[in-house]
Amino acid sequence: MKNLNRRDFFKTTAFGVALATLGAKSAKASDKMLSEDRIGVLVDTAVCVGCRHCEWACKVAHNIPTTDLDTYSDNTVFKEYRRPEQTALTVVNEFENEKNSLLPIQVKTQCMHCERPACVSACIVGALTKEEDGSIIWNDDKCIGCRYCMVACQFQIPTYDYDRSIDPHIRKCDFCHDRRKEGQLPACVNICPNEALLFGKRSEVLRVAKNRIKRKSDVYVNHIYGEQEVGGTSWIYIASKNFDKLKMPTLVKNPAPGISESIQHGIFAYFIPPVTLYALLRTIMWVSTRHKDKNSENLSDIHKDEKGEES
Amino acid sequence: MKKILYILIPVIIICFLVITVSSSQTQLHKQENKVTVSKNQNSKISDKLTAYDVKGFTCKSCHVNEYPTKNDPGLSDCPREYMVSEYRSPKEGPDVVVINDMSDNYSGVVFSHKLHSQMSEMSGGCTGCHHYNTTGPVLNCRNCHDKNRSREDITVPDLKAAYHRQCMTCHKQWTLENGCNTQCHLQKGTNIEQVLESYKGKEHPKVNSPEKxxxxxxxxxxxxxxxxxxxxxxxxxxxxxxxxxxxxxxxxxxxxxxxxxxxxxxxxxxxxxxxxxxxxxxxxxxxxxxxxxxxxxxxNHGKSTGWTLNSYHNKLECSKCHGNSVPIKKLDRNCNSCHKNFTKGKFDHKVTGIYLSEVHMELECKDCHTNGDFSKAPNCKSCHDDKSYPAQLPGTRGKK
Amino acid sequence: MIASPVKQKYITPGVMILIILALNGLAFLAVRFISGLGAVTNLDNTTPWGLWIGVDVAAGVALAAGGFTSAALVHVMQREHYHAIVRPALLTAMLGYTFVAFAVCVDIGRFYFIWHPLIMWNGNSALFEVGICVMIYLTVLYIEFLPVVIERFMFRVNLPGLLKILNKPLDGILRILNRGLPKTMFVFIIFGVVLSTLHQSSLGTLMVIAGQKMHPLWQTPILPLLFLLSAIAVGFPMIIFESLIASRSFKMKPEMKILSSLGSMVAPILAIYLAFKVGDLFIRNAFQYVLVFDTAAWMFIAELALIIIAFLLFLSKKTVDSPLRLFVASTLVIAGVLLNRINNFIIAYNPFYNPKMYIPSFGEISVTIGCIALLVLIYRAVVIIFPVISQENVKARN
Structure with missing residues (x-):
């Protein structure tokens, strides 16, 4: 990043350093505590067979109307690339496998549940929250429908009910928060016949992912998608093909909300900058009023002349 | 008075410069923390992996703790095929296997073991499926794979996944084209005996191979x-x-x-x-x-090996000389490496085209073919001072 | 030089056209509130923000910057010379921000929860800061406008019919306010300036979080600074622009003395803005994206060209002295900043999964134009009722 150059340049401002520490402190204070045992899912695209049972289970778990499970074996849906939408919080897409055209690669898409989520940082009312276990859930009672979360999300996951005027929802994967409260696995993980979705502690799941890549280095690309992307995500992917070829965005390691939050906390570092600005303006006002009063005594004659002309 | 305006603007600018600095600095700090954490994780994992990367096994290959006990064996992640110590022949296996451990929506699966195992040699043998084989009986999937998906050790897939992965990794199309109950799973209430009967005597057809x-x-x-x-x-x-x-x-x-x-x-x-x-x-x-x-x-034997087959050798089966070893072994060019029993009277010298005179017929082979080397011209000097082969023959030329 | 209500007929042919435009916009608004956003807009899951946020809100806030720049100039720096511009600028800001608040209500899905940010805080969110600041600033603007209401209606409250009962208490309130306000007004004025700098910049922070979804020509950590500088830069040209339009519309002589000296201050501000904008481009090594000459690059060039031409025009004394040239130069600045906001919020937003390019629908454009028409209509009504516009020779004329 080119920020480095600017960083050096700005460092010369001695005045800045003092406030910079304030900004850093307040930004740090805002970080929510994440549990060491926070959850994660490993999506092993080399194991996924594209049965789309996860799509069906997700709909059932979230009370979204759906057809019979048997209808999901229709593979014509793979002809078009699909994205999660209001009526499908997770979708599976198919990609060509150059190594073996008969074993195409299928990739499931859903909310990645970022470690440093942009949507949570962006939400104006805090309707999206990052839970201690790592899941990001949406709060119906708070949301005002501004869709800033959709602007912020680097994976373009949140969807919005554009056809509803009253009570439109932001919909996205909620890591089956309700199911897990009852001690159940997320619906998609539970139904997956191949356990292509491996649920566990994020640290553990990450370890398994590294293990698999190391063991089958001829099969897997040496990249765990989500390990470091935008500061890490709860859902991580391994694949036998480069991720940009699987339509996964190539992202930087910096958390998406990092810069904007720092700016925000910089502006509001304990309200010091606004208060300083207020004081500064008040001083200028005071100085200029005095200056004007002095001048007006000298210039009173001229003013009188002007007024005379006007009347 | 304009000057004040010009002072105000820089002040505001400075304020915002400060903010940007603070933002970029926070950024830097956070990044550094992140990196070190993941580095630690990396090193931990690689330490563990090296244990079974090496083929020589030690206790530590499987047990990660210092003193393994029955209750606390301290096992590391499943080493899969790295630990196969017993190689079996596909012929040992059963014809059909019925998998019926955990059927819920559908009935069990009848797996045509023989049909698959007959071809298994082309894809790594039994270990392709039986990826963890130690001495003793062949292990069932359920010996290692837990039925519960919500479990402590997630490094080993659960039983449902283990079964499905065995089949679906190759039969990927089945999921989409046919559904679960047309190719693998039996419908509930199917007579399993009937299905088993249908597999009787089924073998994989002979594979056609191209000539060239x-x-x-x-x-x-x-x-x-x-x-x-x-x-x-x-x-x-x-x-x-x-x-x-x-x-x-x-x-x-x-x-x-x-x-x-x-x-x-x-x-x-x-x-x-x-x-x-x-x-x-x-x-x-x-x-x-x-x-x-x-x-x-x-x-072409002469071109490829530099040892042209004469009319007699040409008629032989390869195995006559090369034996039944697989693949075919290179042979010594000395005749007696094959013809070990060539002694006087046992070898009809006529086949070489030289009809030996009576005097010469009485001699041992090695008297003329010194050192037992039949490829070289015979040595006449040991008996005759003034004769040499082939100027003077030990007999007459005739039909081979 | 005392402000007084403009003595003009309200209805003119131009006003009739504005009313039609406003009604057209309102019709589409009705559809939006009955059938949801999807029925009127071209927004979808890949493009959650469109014309309404980009123009109505972002550009609206920027173009209402005349309010705080003039307040800073006249009240904070005590340049009484410019007093005549304060009230029109204040009115523009007040109406502008009301329009922004209205646009936000229209754009957000759950408009009935617009008050949520007041009690549900998220300090990390740039949008939260913008929302809160705009809400408070709008209140401050109304308070700043109160003296105008007092001047017009104190001792003259005369409501028709049953509302007569309220005449006395209202008058009382006005009188109490009249006693208290002048002493405390400076607090609100400075507060207003502070709030403006905060949310004008935070409006820029809004798009920073979009990260790699933003085109690299616009995505920069100093986006807030650029937004603030451009807002300050557009403040005076906006005042000049309105003043010249108003004087033409109300057939009055333009206040060239004030406008010229305002105009002479624009060039240095534009210079600072341009220095940051272009400097940032080179420091980030983003200039290469201009050389691609795709749609985004051309939009960027257009935006920059408008500002540079305006800057060059403002440099010459000739421009500053002629009403026509001043008008053209100011319009260029306004167009440049408007385009900048559109670019930032619409053109630069270039997400990874982008099946179809966003083009505002007829409904969206209708609503935006309708709202602007409504704004002008209200402005005209207010200057006819309240003493907003000062005129050197207003008395001589009547």
Whole structure:
């Protein structure tokens, strides 16, 4: 990043350093505590067979109307690339496998549940929250429908009910928060016949992912998608093909909300900058009023002349 | 008074510069923290992995703790095929296996073990499925794989996944084209005995192999590459799995109608893959061994080995000389490496075209063929001072 | 030089056209509130923000910057010379921000929860800061406008019919306010300036979080600074632009003395803005994206060209002295900043999964134009009722 150059340049401002520490402190204070045992899912695209049972289970778990499970074996849906939408919080897409055209690669898409989520940082009312276990859930009672979360999300996951005027929802994967409260696995993980979705502690799941890549280095690309992307995500992917070829965005390691939050906390570092600005303006006002009063005594004659002309 | 305006603007600018600095600095701090954490994790994992990367096993290969006990064995992640210590023949296996551990929506699965195992040699043998084999009986999947998906040790897939992965990794199309209960799972209430009966005596049909293969390449070493498949297979008796050891069943089974199985299977391979197949044995040969301007002629014993077969040897089966070893072994060129029992009277010298005179017939073979080397001209000097072969013959020339 | 209500007929042919435009916009608004956003807009899951946020809100806030720049100039720096511009600028800001608040209500899905940010805080969110600041600033603007209401209606409250009962208490309130306000007004004025700098910049922070979804020509950590500078830069040209339009519309002589000296201050501000904008481009090595000459690059060039031409025009004394040239130069600045906001919020937003490019629908454009028309209509009504516009020779004319 080119920020480095600017960083050096700005460092010369001695005045800045003092406030910079304030900004850093307040930004740090805002970080929510994440549990060491926070959850994660490993999506092993080399194991996924594209049965789309996860799509069906997700709909059932979230009370979204759906057809019979048997209808999901229709593979014509793979002809078009699909994205999660209001009526499908997770979708599976198919990609060509150059190594073996008969074993195409299928990739499931859903909310990645970022470690440093942009949507949570962006939400104006805090309707999206990052839970201690790592899941990001949406709060119906708070949301005002501004869709800033959709602007912020680097994976373009949140969807919005554009056809509803009253009570439109932001919909996205909620890591089956309700199911897990009852001690159940997320619906998609539970139904997956191949356990292509491996649920566990994020640290553990990450370890398994590294293990698999190391063991089958001829099969897997040496990249765990989500390990470091935008500061890490709860859902991580391994694949036998480069991720940009699987339509996964190539992202930087910096958390998406990092810069904007720092700016925000910089502006509001304990309200010091606004208060300083207020004081500064008040001083200028005071100085200029005095200056004007002095001048007006000298210039009173001229003013009188002007007024005379006007009347 | 304008000056004040010009002072105000820089002040505001400075304020915002400060903010940007603070933002970028926070950024920097956070980044550094992140990186070190992940580094630690990395090193931990690689330490663990090296244990079974090495083929020599120690206790530590499986037990990660210092003093393993029965209650706390402290086992590391499943080593899978790294720990296979018992190699079995596919022929040992049963014809059919019924998998019925955890059927819920559907009934069990009848797996045609024999049909699959007969071809398993082409894809790594039994270990392709039985990936963890130690001495003792063949382990069932359920011995290691937990039925519960919500479990402590997630490094080993659960039983449902283990079964499905065995089949679905190859039979990927089934999920989409047919649904679960048409190819694998039986419908509830199906008479399993009937299904088992239908598998009786079923065997994998004999695989057709090509006589020879001809490739046109762009190589400047020679555009044509000829490969005599039959020669390698039948003449040199190189077993199929010497080359075809990592094949995928669907390379043949891709075509849906069964009639198409008789047609040759085209396999897409990269340049390296093509070369590595041959180089496994022919690494010492030059490019022109395979590459040529035109189609190569088939195997010729004289040309390829430098030992031309005469009319007598020509009539022999390869195994007469080379034995039954697989693959065919290179032989010593000394005649007595095969003809060990060539003694006086046992060998009819007429076959060489020289009819020995009576005096010479009385001699031992090695009296003339010194050192037992029959390829060299016989030595006359040991008896005769003034004679040499072939100017003076030890008999007369005649029909072979 | 005392402000007084403009003595003009309200209805003119121009006003009739504005009313039609406003009604057209309102019709589409009705559809939006009955059938949801999807029925009127071209927004979808890939493009959650469109014309309404980009123009109505972002550009609206920027173009209402005349309010705080003039307040800073006249009240904070005590340049009484410019007093005549304060009230029109204040009115523009007040109406502008009301329009922004209205646009936000229209754009957000759950408009009935617009008050949520007041009690549900998220300090990390740039949008939260913008929302809160705009809400408070709008209140401050109304308070700043109160003296105008007092001047017009104190001792003259005369409501028709049953509302007569309220005449006395209202008058009382006005009188109490009249006693208290002048002493405390400076607090609100400075507060207003502070709030403006905060949310004008935070409006820029809004798009920073979009990260790699933003085109690199616009995505920069100093986006807030650029937004603030451009807002300050557009403040005076906006005042000049309105004043010249108003004087033409109300057939009055333009206040060239004030406008010229305002105009002479624009060039240095534009210079600072341009220095940061272009400097940032080179420091980030983003200039290469201009050389691609795709749609985004051309939009960027257009935006920059408008500002540079305006800057060059403002440099010459000739421009500053002629009403026509001043008008053209100011319009260029306004167009440049408007385009900048559209670019930032619409053109630069270039997400990874982008099946179809966003083009505002007829409904969206209708609503935006309708709202602007409504704004002008209200402005005209207010200057006819309240003493907003000062005129040197207003008395001489009547």
């Amino acid at each position: 293969m001809l490739w046109e390449t762009n190589s400047d070493k020679g555009k044509m590459v000829t490969f005599f498949h039959d020669e390698h297979n039948k003449l040199f008796r190189i077993s199929c799995n010497t080359c075809h050891n990592q094949e995928n069943c669907i390379k043949c089974h891709e075509k849906k109608p069964r009639e198409d199985y008789s047609k040759p299977v085209k396999i897409q391979k990269s340049l390296e893959e093509h070369h590595s197949r041959c180089n496994n044995c022919h690494s010492g040969n030059s490019c022109t061994k395979c590459h040529s301007g035109q189609e190569l002629s088939p195997f």
